[in-house]
Each structure stands twice: as structure tokens, then as C-alpha cells.
Amino acid sequence: MSFALARIELVLLIPLAAATLLALLPGYRLTARLNVAATLLTFLAALSLLFTPHPPPGPYLLVDDLNVVFIALNTFVGFTTSVFSASYVGHELETGRLTPAYLRFYHAMYQLLMCAMNVALMANNIGLMWVAIETATLTTVLMVGIYRTHEALEAAWKYFILGSVGIALALFGTILVYVAAQPVIGEGLDAMVWTTLVAHASKFDPALLNVAFIFLLLGYGTKVGLAPLHAWLPDAHAEGPTPISAVLSGLLLNVALYAVLRFKILMAANAAAVAPGPLMVTMGLVSLIFAAFMLYRRRDIKRLFAYSSIEHMGIITFAFGMGGPLANFAGLLHMTMHSLTKSGIFFAVGHVAQAKGTQRIADIGGLTETHPWLGWSLVAGIVAIAGLPPLGIFMSEFLVVSSTFARAPLLAIPLVFGLLVALGALFLRLNGIAFGEPRGETHPVKASYGPLFAHLALVLAAGLYLPPQLVAWFQHVSQLLG
Amino acid sequence: MPNLAFDTSHPLAGGLVLVSFVLLYQDRLYSMLNVYALHALVLALAVAWQANIQNAPHLYVTAGLALGFKAIIIPVALRRIVERLGIHREIETVVGIGPTMLCGMALVALSMVVMLRVTAEAAPIAREDLAFALAVVLLGLLVMVTRRNAVSQVVGFMSLENGLVLAATGAKGMPLVVEISVAFSILIAFIVIGIFLFRIRERFDTVDIGALDQFRGERR
Numbered sequence: 045m046s047f048a049l050a051r052i053e054l055v056l057l058i059p060l061a062a063a064t065l066l067a068l069l070p071g072y073r074l075t076a077r078l079n080v081a082a083t084l085l086t087f088l089a090a091l092s093l094l095f096t097p098h099p100p101p102g103p104y105l106l107v108d109d110l111n112v113v114f115i116a117l118n119t120f121v122g123f124t125t126s127v128f129s130a131s132y133v134g135h136e137l138e139t140g141r142l143t144p145a146y147l148r149f150y151h152a153m154y155q156l157l158m159c160a161m162n163v164a165l166m167a168n169n170i171g172l173m174w175v176a177i178e179t180a181t182l183t184t185v186l187m188v189g190i191y192r193t194h195e196a197l198e199a200a201w202k203y204f205i206l207g208s209v210g211i212a213l214a215l216f217g218t219i220l221v222y223v224a225a226q227p228v229i230g231e232g233l234d235a236m237v238w239t240t241l242v243a244h245a246s247k248f249d250p251a252l253l254n255v256a257f258i259f260l261l262l263g264y265g266t267k268v269g270l271a272p273l274h275a276w277l278p279d280a281h282a283e284g285p286t287p288i289s290a291v292l293s294g295l296l297l298n299v300a301l302y303a304v305l306r307f308k309i310l311m312a313a314n315a316a317a318v319a320p321g322p323l324m325v326t327m328g329l330v331s332l333i334f335a336a337f338m339l340y341r342r343r344d345i346k347r348l349f350a351y352s353s354i355e356h357m358g359i360i361t362f363a364f365g366m367g368g369p370l371a372n373f374a375g376l377l378h379m380t381m382h383s384l385t386k387s388g389i390f391f392a393v394g395h396v397a398q399a400k401g402t403q404r405i406a407d408i409g410g411l412t413e414t415h416p417w418l419g420w421s422l423v424a425g426i427v428a429i430a431g432l433p434p435l436g437i438f439m440s441e442f443l444v445v446s447s448t449f450a451r452a453p454l455l456a457i458p459l460v461f462g463l464l465v466a467l468g469a470l471f472l473r474l475n476g477i478a479f480g481e482p483r484g485e486t487h488p489v490k491a492s493y494g495p496l497f498a499h500l501a502l503v504l505a506a507g508l509y510l511p512p513q514l515v516a517w518f519q520h521v522s523q524l525l526g
Numbered sequence: 527m528p529n530l531a532f533d534t535s536h537p538l539a540g541g542l543v544l545v546s547f548v549l550l551y552q553d554r555l556y557s558m559l560n561v562y563a564l565h566a567l568v569l570a571l572a573v574a575w576q577a578n579i580q581n582a583p584h585l586y587v588t589a590g591l592a593l594g595f596k597a598i599i600i601p602v603a604l605r606r607i608v609e610r611l612g613i614h615r616e617i618e619t620v621v622g623i624g625p626t627m628l629c630g631m632a633l634v635a636l637s638m639v640v641m642l643r644v645t646a647e648a649a650p651i652a653r654e655d656l657a658f659a660l661a662v663v664l665l666g667l668l669v670m671v672t673r674r675n676a677v678s679q680v681v682g683f684m685s686l687e688n689g690l691v692l693a694a695t696g697a698k699g700m701p702l703v704v705e706i707s708v709a710f711s712i713l714i715a716f717i718v719i720g721i722f723l724f725r726i727r728e729r730f731d732t733v734d735i736g737a738l739d740q741f742r743g744e745r746r
Contacts, residue, residue, distance in 0.1 A: 169702075171701060171702035171705075171706065172702070174706070175702075175705065175706065175709055178709060178713065179709075182713065182716065200720075201676075201720065204716075204717065204720065205670075205679065205683070208683055208713065208717070209667070209670070209683070209686075212663065212683075212686055212687060212690055213663075215690050215694075215706065216659075216660070216663060216690055216693060219656075219690070219693045219694050219697055219700065220656070222697050222700050223645065223648055223652060223656065223697045226648075226697065226698065226699065226700075227647060227648065231698055231699025231700075232699050232701060233701045235699075235700075235701075236700075236701055236702070249644070249645075249646075249647050249648075251643065251644035251646075252644045252645060252647075252648075254644070255640060255641075255644050
């Protein structure tokens with residue numbers, strides 16, 4: 045057991061140690077490689093958690109069947125993004141957008157972000173979870189503003205203010221959960237430990253839990269990027285370095301959603317409390333349809349895919365809100381597929397923006413002719429994210445839609461409508477970006493295709509064949525989610 | 527004297543709501559900063575009193591932080607930033623003071639109704655503190671929404687955060703309160719440094735949030 049505990053700590057300590065080291069070391073080559081090595085080691089440590097029995101939950105940290113999926117995904121995308129980041133920042137250094145001092149800062153923040161996200165995923169203490177998500181937000185704010193242009197600073201400021209308000213609301217919800225738990229469990233640390241909370245939730249005051257959940261959903265929902273609270277997301281994606289866009293879309297949104305899911309399980313354990321499902325279904329649908337329409341008027345390529353992230357987070361929230369084994373399974377699968385596909389797309393977009401020297405869609409055209417590898421992978425990514433067969437997102441979207449048709453056919457109509465609207469918008473853009481006459485200036489670019497192809501291959505493989513072990517695992521987790 | 531504990535914590539928490547109202551109708555930056563210092567001072571007293579009646583000495587750390595950092599250092603720092611950067615000292619409001627005050631009263635009534643109803647089983651002190659804390663949080667949000675100037679929005683956020691600290695200390699025996707208040711102080715320090723950096727680089731022509739609205743990133 046002590047061995048298992050040691051590995052949990054490894055997942056947290058490797059990024060922390062790497063952050064300190066990277067803050068001190070100069071030089072691009074060395075630090076970029078060190079960054080990759082640290083994320084690879086973290087990923088391996090997380091992977092070993094998958095194949096061994098879980099240690100008993102402690103007062104601060106917990107590894108169970110639910111979060112191990114998130115941790116594995118988190119560390120994997122963290123690793124591939126660091127590989128992409130190495131070639132990306134190399135180009136940024138050459139063009140002078142980043143200076144060596146800022147690069148050092150960037151690498152340290154990247155590792156700190158990884159550490160904070162892993163703490164948030166492993167937290168068994170709702171206070172610790174809140175602190176970790178706050179830290180993750182702060183590090184990303186700093187990285188979004190790293191180019192120090194007018195736009196980047198404004199995007200960071202907007203993200204900062206909206207994120208802080210969200211975080212404040214989430215803290216108020218956390219305090220209310222403690223107030224609800226305190227008469228039953230007693231004062232002190234135990235009343236903030238998630239496993240203890242769930243065990244005693246049936247005796248909590250339901251009215252207080254209801255109010256708490258609304259605050260938590262609004263607070264963490266801001267970080268998920270759900271519709272009325274999404275305003276920070278497109279700016280933060282568009283103005284920051286592209287590896288950060290990939291990590292934001294692929295990972296940080298998931299981490300915030302994971303926090304909502306933990307509290308959803310807590311609510312479900314109390315029969316008298318309001319069902320959290322309908323709230324999540326509503327927010328999910330609103331985000332999906334709103335973002336689908338917003339996709340049409342985008343002129344900035346990173347902003348386009350940021351709105352697509354809002355759309356997909358809407359679908360995932362919708363699926364988890366529906367609940368039940370099938371919808372939860374679909375939600376989990378969709379979350380995994382979206383993380384892989386969206387970060388893959390951002391890898392491609394990052395190099396495209398470097399090759400074209402702009403993010404304006406109007407100045408990007410005919411990519412399949414000028415940069416066949418990049419162009420065709422972007423095409424594959426867009427086809428995947430639009431939800432066409434045979435790729436993984438088609439399967440998960442199909443499952444979401446079919447489970448909705450079976451349980452609430454009326455809800456399926458706006459869902460399918462939103463999906464089709466988004467599909468149309470993406471194809472409209474795809475045509476201009478990838479095919480036709482090449483437009484705009486063109487520079488050669490040293491791209492790292494490894495992470496991009498790895499993600500696309502995984503998404504394709506998942507669309508063609510899901511290993512039975514993985515299906516069984518996801519089914520088991522869906523049962524846990526209720 | 528079983529009621530002394532309650533009788534003292536009640537006006538202190540209520541006083542915080544009152545000062546939030548005062549914050550709501552300030553139209554000059556300097557007076558807003560002064561009111562915020564008063565806000566933090568009342569919070570420090572309320573937290574110190576909670577530390578006393580709960581026999582929780584660690585809460586004195588939070589109270590000291592509120593007194594030293596929020597009531598003295600932050601207002602002084604912000605005042606110097608405003609001076610050095612020559613930020614407009616009059617605050618543009620989105621809605622007039624009358625409707626804002628009415629809205630504020632409605633929010634206080636709402637938080638009383640909601641919190642007193644749902645916390646029927648909790649201890650009376652915690653109940654009152656939570657209701658007042660929610661009122662302070664909502665008033666802080668209102669300040670942020672009705673101001674167009676970045677510094678006054680930050681002041682609104684800091685008053686909102688004071689409400690959260692009040693709620694956390696009112697919940698008896700809540701762990702991690704000190705850690706959370708320290709984390710929030712770091713957050714605020716970041717925000718204040720952020721304002722300073724924004725201006726010192728002369729990237730913004732104005733620290734006016736209205737200018738942010740012109741930016742959608744797609745009108746280049």
C-alpha cells in the first residue's frame with residue numbers, strides 16, 4: 045500500500061519538481077526536452093495507477109475508478125502537448141515572439157498547471173479541490189497573457205475577472221456543503237472529505253444542498269465554459285500560445301467538469317435533494333445551440349475551435365445530465381474523444397498559424413496544396429470534430445443521441461438540431477481553409493507531427509474498434525456516476 | 527452571558543453589509559478605496575470575534591491578514607497606482623445610483639429569504655453569518671456589474687471576497703479557512719500587480735472596461 049501511495053505522490057511531485065527545475069534552468073533545447081521528459085514520467089506514473097489496486101482514500105487524496113480515467117487522459121494529453129510545445133516554442137523563439145526569460149516562465153507554469161490539474165482530479169477534499177482549480181486558473185491566466193500584446197493582456201484580464209467570479213461562487217457553494225455536513229459529521233476536516241460526505245449525504249439538509257449545488261454548478265460551470273458564463277473562453281484560446289489552447293480545451297475544461305460530476309454524485313446520494321440532471325441538461329443544450337450558431341461568424345481560426353469546444357462541453361454536460369448507464373457511457377467516451385481530437389486540432393492549427401503568419405481564416409486557404417501533411421491532418425481533425433463516421437466522436441455523439449431518443453425524444457430534437465448546425469458551420473470553414481487556391485503568405489515550418497498523428501490515430505481506432513476491456517471499464521464508471 | 531457572542535457577531539456581520547451598500551454609491555475612486563479599507567476593517571473585527579467565540583486561534587491569522595493586507599496595504603497600493611498612472615478619478619457607472627440601490631436592497635432581501643429558509647437547522651450564528659455573507663457576495667457582484675472602470679471592479683471583487691471569508695469563518699470549525707484566505711490574498715495581489723503592469727507598459731489607453739468591449743479580437 046505504501047508503494048501505491050508513493051505512486052500517487054509521484055504523479056504530483058514530478059511536475060512540481062520539474063516546475064522548480066525549469067524555472068531555474070536557462071536554454072531552450074535543454075528545458076524543452078526536460079519538459080517532455082517530466083510529462084512522460086508523470087504519464088507513466090499515472091498509467092501504473094490504472095493497473096494496480098487503489099489505495100484506501102486519505103483525507104486529502106483519493107484514487108478511484110472514476111478519476112483514474114481522467115488522470116490517465118490528463119497526463120497523456122499533457123505529455124503529447126509538451127512534445128508539440130517543444131517545436132512550437134522553438135519557432136516562437138526564432139520569430140522573437142517569446143524571449144528566453146519568458147520561455148523559462150512558460151515551462152515552469154506548464155508543469156505547475158499539470159500539477160494543479162492532477163491535484164484537482166485526485167482531491168478527496170472539496171477545499172483542496174477548490175484550491176487546486178484556482179491554482180490551475182491562475183497559471184493559465186499568466187500563460188494566456190505571455191505574449192504581452194494588447195489583445196493578449198485584455199484576454200488574460202477578461203479570463204481573470206470572469207474566472208475569479210466563478211471561483212468565488214464555487215467557494216461559496218463549497219462552504220455551504222460544509223455547513224450542510226457539519227451537523228451530521230461534526231466539525232473539522234472530515235466534513236470536507238468527499239468519501240465521508242457521500243457516505244452521510246442522505247442525512248444532510250436537502251434545501252441547503254440544493255443551494256450549494258447551484259453555486260457550485262455556476263462557479264465550476266464558468267470554468268467548463270457553459271453558455272451564459274463562457275465569455276472568457278474564446279479570447280483566452282485565441283490570444284495565448286497554442287499549446288495552452290490545446291491544454292485548456294483538452295484538459296482544464298474536463299477538470300472543471302469533473303468537479304461538477306463529483307458534486308452531482310453527492311447530490312444523487314441524497315434522495316430529498318433536487319435532481320441535478322435537468323439543470324445540467326439545460327445548460328448543456330443552451331451551450332450547444334448557442335455555440336453552434338456562433339461558429340458561423342468566426343474569422344479567427346483558434347476562436348472557431350474555441351467555440352467548438354463550448355459546443356462539445358455542452359454535449360458532454362448534457363449527456364452527464366441525462367444520467368443513466370448509457371448516457372454516462374456516451375458522456376465519458378465523448379469527453380475522451382473530444383480531448384484527443386481538439387488538442388490534436390490545436391496542434392495542427394498552431395503550426396498552420398506559424399506557417400501562414402496569421403490566425404485570420406480569410407488569409408488561410410488551400411492548405412492541402414501548400415502543406416499537404418498539415419492540411420490533410422487538419423481536414424481529418426475537422427471531420428472528426430464535426431462528428432462524421434468512422435471517427436470516435438461519431439460513435440459517442442451517436443450514443444448520446446440514441447440514448448436521448450430512448451428516454452426523452454423531445455430533448456433529442458434540439459440536440460440533433462445543434463449538432464447539424466455545428467456540422468454545417470465546420471464544413472463551410474473546412475472548404476475555405478483546406479481546399480481551393482492557396483491564399484496568403486507561406487513560410488516553411490518545422491512541425492512535429494508525432495503528437496498530431498498519435499491523437500488522430502487514437503480517435504480513428506476508437507471509432508473503428510473499442511477494446512472490450514475499455515468498454516467494460518467505462519461501463520463500470522458509468523454505473524458509479526448514477 | 528450566552529447571548530453576548532451572538533449579539534456582537536450580528537452587528538459586525540450586518541455592518542459588513544452596510545459598508546457594502548456604502549461602496550455601492552461611491553462615484554470617486556479615492557473614496558471607494560477608503561470605503562473598501564473600512565470594509566476590510568469590519569471584516570477583520572468580525573473574524574477576530576469569531577476566533578474568540580469559537581476558540582479557534584488560527585482564525586486570528588485570517589483576521590490579521592484582513593487588517594494588515596486588505597485594510598492597509600492594498601488600499602494604499604491601489605491609491606498610489608491610481609496616482610502614478612493618472613487614472614480618471616471619477617467612476618463611470620452603467621446605471622444610476624437610485625436603481626442600483628434598489629437592486630442592492632432586493633439582493634439583500636433575496637439572500638435573507640434564501641439563506642434563512644434553507645439553514646433552519648444550522649446554529650444561529652452560522653445562519654446569520656451565511657445570510658449576511660451571501661448579501662455581501664451579491665452586492666460585490668453588483669458593484670462589479672455596475673462599474674465601467676477596472677480599478678472599481680477590482681474593489682467590487684475584493685468586497686465579494688470579504689463576504690466569502692465571512693462565510694467561511696462563520697461556518698464553525700471549517701478546515702482550510704486560513705489556507706483559503708491566504709490563497710485569496712495571493713489572487714488579489716496578482717490582480718493588483720496586473721493592473722499596475724497593464725498600465726506601466728502603456729498597453730491600454732484606459733483602464734476602462736468599456737474599452738474591452740470594443741475588442742472582440744476579430745476587428746483587426
